[in-house]
Amino acid sequence: MKLLVTGGAGFIGSAVIRHIINNTNDEVVNLDKLTYAGNLESLAEVSDSERYTFEQVDICNRAEVDRVLAQHQPDAIMHLAAESHVDRSIDGPAEFIETNIVGTYTLLEATRQYWHALEGNKKTNFRFHHISTDEVYGDLPHPSDVQEEGVKLPSPPAGEGQGERGKAGELPMFTEQTPYAPSSPYSASKASSDHLVRAWHRTYGLPVLLTNCSNNYGPYHFPEKLIPLMILNALEGKPLPVYGKGDQIRDWLYVEDHARALCKVVKEGQVGETYNIGGHNEKQNIEVVHTLCDILQELRPQEKSYRDLITTVTDRPGHDRRYAIDASKIEKELGWAPEETFETGIRKTVQWYLDNLDWCQRVQDGTYQRERLGAAG
Template identity: 65%
Template sequence: MKQFLVTGGAGFIGSALVRYLINETDHQVLVVDKLSYAGNLTSLASVIHHPRFKFEQVDICDRSELDRVMKQYQPDCIMHLAAESHVDRSIDGPIAFIETNIIGTYQLLEAARFYWNSMEDERKKAFIFHHISTDEVFGDLHDQSAFFTETTPYAPSSPYSATKASSDHLVRAWLRTYGLPIIVTNCSNNYGPYHFPEKLIPLTIINALAGKALPIYGNGQQVRDWLFVDDHARALYRVVSRGKVGETYNIGGHNERKNIEVVETICSLLEELAADRKPTNTAHFRDLITYVTDRPGHDQRYAIDASKIARELGWTPQETFESGMRKTVAWYLDNPAWWQAILDGRYRGERLGLTQ
């Protein structure tokens, strides 16, 4: 049994990882999350009262609190997922991304380094700092036959991806300069249950049920590789358990789709699974699709080469795009209370009861 410290564990990917660790392993799990707008403890309701689960409401920019947490809980590994992650928000207000993704990662690295240097030899040798990043740090793929590999040069396009690229560089520098044992993973676009409603897939589902427009940036031909979030959680645990210090592993879903194809798939699933919930203002869900002005610096294509993690660690995704999307749409149809509480702001009050 080990003590896992998961930053950002109340977020979308973080909560999926925490649920996996509690339900599928014997490890202790400490979630460190400042509970910003996207931090939602109701996503952890199924595990939050488990005896192996602990929670600390801490901002990773607060070094003194990080030092306290390290000393109190004595983690054997840190899985760092805390980040500002929405591209549109980074365009409107980049300072929060600089503070959390760069300054916060720096403070966490320093707290981890101080703590690691104080550890006894055997535990020190086994310690891992696992930094979870994104394929957006690589920028745009202009060659339609090309894929991002672990050695693809960085070329971030947005304030979000630039700050994540900065955090990746900091993490690798702490290995090179200080010897802190780190591993980096870069993932493709995640989707699945508990995804914050401002993102493409949940936004499309929720807007469609409400009879609202389904906005598509530009011509909708932008391509993304889609990774089911539970597959990502399995991959992260595989990496932290079996990966080699100093290595980078790309995690992808092998599911390239154009944005317009993603929205059309959702509409088709809603026609099948929610015909009785179709709004009165449309004959077909797809009639709600609306093209809007493209966002600045919008990358055209991301695609992950995930052959290294398959070859070296034996991980491949279990879900196809079709099976994952069906599970996702069904989950949002079955769990309106979760996303309605976010839409009306109640989740910020409800989460207080879960911390008591």
């Protein structure tokens, strides 16, 4: 196959491209605008491959998108290009509306025109795979809720697979049928793009696939995100800012596991279907920070505990309390399951940052110095 990957210089996109080039015989066209979070260094190990091509293009530029489609004739599109940081969306939502909604619309229309002109098996087998987030679902009941008198946890709707942890009386999880209730400008813009993709399938017949993933972590993650931010601050002896009580719960998915899942969906997924992708690793943010501190103490020991650097800061406006993905559908139907536990994945991640501090410095220069974002409410 020849795959067009939008946002391929970003964190997840670059992991997808590395996986394709290193583990398949497929070709990849990487279409990326190269914003602050896009970095071609993340693709250095595969950039010399004859099966890899880079196009610096903004998905909002219809003429350029049309040119790329006509020139490269992809068999499938994996759409990952997006503004993705919640805190940045609080400070400046306009870019998120432009890229995530207008950009997705532009790409859909260009793809629809391209797909209509295809013939035979090329048209029959074409796929548009839209990659989204679990944040579109809003948040879920938190374990602390059950400690409050009078709180009754909802039972899962009849017929919905909730996994072993979604039974009546237990904490529910996100399924592919969970209604959307986004909380931030970021998640609202991603929810909007999801709706557009489904509408282009229902109205125009465009053969689409959708995936919604939990929090990714791993190598090449831009330092504004929780895990790389904590690692780099700790190494420099700077405060480790934790929002509120740090009791917000996220499901953590190792990025290379996610890349494997995405490649399986684009090739084996059923047109029109949504697949939730999770890591089976629910952790409180404070647990994640403690784990990072303890691994750093082991790998880069210092006299004073890294945990002493932890400080609490005012919580993010509209902060979702808990996310949890039921990934039973993709496991049952496509045979995917994460290979990394949180313990193995987080250790690999810390070691990667220790070994690649020069990369971290270069991607931050002139763009971001680990300052607090999203404090406005």
